[in-house]
Amino acid sequence: MKMEERLDNMKIKTNINMFQVVFFAFLLSCLGSCYKDKGNYDINMPITPEIIGLDTLYEAVVGDSLIIEPRFEGIDANQLEFLWNIMVPESINPERDLYEGSSLRMLFGYGAKVYTTRLTITNKANGMKYFHNFKIRGITEFSKGDVVLSIEQGITKLSFVKPDNTVQPNIYEAINGENLPRDPLHIYFMRHTGINNATPLGYWIVTKNGGVRIDVDDLGLEKVKPNTIRDNFFLAPATIEIGNLQNHPNGVLMGVINGKFYGGTMQTWDQAHTYGMFGNNADGNYELAPQFIMSTINGNTIMIGYEKDKKQFVRLNIYGIPMYFGTQYTPIDPGIFDPHNVGMDLLHIIQINNADTYAYMKDATGNIYELKFKCDYIRDFNFRSEHKKLFVHQDWINADTKMVATQTGNIYIAAQNKVYRYNPINQQIREMETTFNDKVTMLKLEDDENTLIAGSEGSIYYMDIHVGRNGNLIKKIEGIPGTPVDMAWRK
Template identity: 40%
Template structure:
């Protein structure tokens, strides 16, 4: 037994010394990490087709080690290969398609083998990357034109590149569809109208070449296609009312696939929609995709709820609780003329009774599934205070602050429903009837009359002074869209 104790004693003493050593150390080490290079590299570079793309970042690193570089532009194509370079500055003749490309610069410290990665984006563009596209009608002919930033009008640009292809007659909308996840970009334009062999035509925003008819945007197209109202979102798809049915572009595939954004059969249900529809977003300033639809049945005269899915929307109908007795949203009793959505489900609807009285309905539709319960707050119903100003061709729009702008012949009015304040904007249009009006943001109002597009300042305390105007447009403006100007 004594022999065993003597045998274990050195082991015990050694363990105690090891434990004591670990306790004193406490892992307090000093690391000398090599310094990371500092680069003057932007996150976004624009490259014009046929021009040189030069990226020459200034690289600074302590100790002046030997550095190597690897540049890469990732090209998502079966034909093109990635663009790779190993110079300190990146210089190429840009010949890729006009789209956005993910890119990366790798800086290699050859003295210690460390690699540092810097990601950025290259946005390929053409001569049409910046400017304003304007849809007009002249003597019954639909015309698409482009206005350069210097105000030069390239009239009837569609016919320059599309011989023998007809745009829709009786044009109603120009829809600028953004690139996926880039809300301020434009990838395609859709031109919609009420007549002609094609009621919808799509063109590539980079060259204005027609690349799809609306009938080919359906997996199974209906015999007759009447687009009422279409609105895009930042996921590169449209949704809206066609033939009284609600459609939503399919997102159940890769966003560069040819079938991405196409329409299926529409929302299933017993309804017949007006073109007056509102899209409500979970984040109002980020229209990623609708979180709810507020629609109006043009036969039953009732407000309906639809739920988006990324494919066919789901018809919820009138399955919502009603708060307030100003009016019954499930039985309005008259057709709708205009639905204005301010923000967060707050709306103003203008409905015409059988005796021709124009009513203003104010409500909040909380149709987004979330923290708040689903419901409809009927806030107010009253005759419109100035019905004599509303004409058959009156145009309407609304700001997020619930300031309404509407046209009356050759005049634009600013209307605050909160205090019944009506103000005529200061700019006059030489007696020309207003054919288009559109809020570009809360501070800028675009107004179109024969041959001219005006930009008016409607910021706080300003009542429609001219910011700029484009003359020389062929015909009367119907709609417009900007690209690369903000």
């Protein structure tokens, strides 16, 4: 290589090395300066106004004044703007649902529902906005309390029991100017239990040949949706004879009408006018006894029914609508009793914790048998017979007997003017401590199953059935017209 080329190469390498030295010196200088500047900047974050005294839920009496007056700290309230927005889905003009000012003051003219509300706070100096959401629940004098269905001299009565235990008898007649249908069976508080803060769907009062739906907030006849059982059919049959209707967790009625199984439609919004209406009955050649079991397991609903002519247990499932499958299940241990050929009449059927089921049957000679079994109508589609034995108190069981079961396995049975706790596993029986002067005509369980509620001529009795307690009287509500039949409540 020539001397000139060597000199050129040395110059290039020297320049590259010099560039690297300068670059690393610059980098070290930047790192050092960055390190020295760390934490030396003054950041002026905008002050967030602190809101004090704003709850997550307010109750407002319909037609009365509502005042919400929180306090604000951390910034002068004069620098803030306030906008309250009550979100009313049915509102025609949403602008009317906007309110300005540091407090919300209004005459609450909305319905007895739950309304999401947003308070927007704007800092006028910098335009920053802060949002606070809460709810307002509209209530009436009937939004909390019990409704009691009874019968007095053949006339169906409805009473309202206030939270302070004051009784307003004959409330339906007073509000609607007419009597309820005769032969009452049940009253149900209808709501979609799978939805938080679900809008109540009314009270259904079910009677032998019909029934009515009333508004939960004023106890008047439902004004928008079907308000009679007959009108609740898309195409009503010529005659209606109700064997038994129950309240499905989705807030629709399901059960036996004219010996067939009907279920309220659930394939639409639960506020739609058609929600809960009866379409066609579950198709099949059958005649059901009034008594049946309805269980919801992991979102699946099954029914255990009884074909009264063929004297056999039958299967029904809900696949969008109720479907009758009859004896399309596999009997297990039919030697104990054959569910396809029971050969007796069903008087009562009751289930414990979606599992053990007890049926009380009457044979041709008048003997009462207790049949225990389990059904799997979801996965294996089988019916397991577990025992068949004469019931220990033959005189307790008839078509009018009242009984309820707890999930812990106890069955409470009313017999004349006494109530008993019966353990079907060991057949242990114990009389409750509360005494009654007249026949017990109603048995209910509080939602927590720690209180047993009994109805007897003119009165409602609340009994303590916590573990270790034996049905001692908690309280007694008097003034119910006639004999109680059923009751429902809103807490």
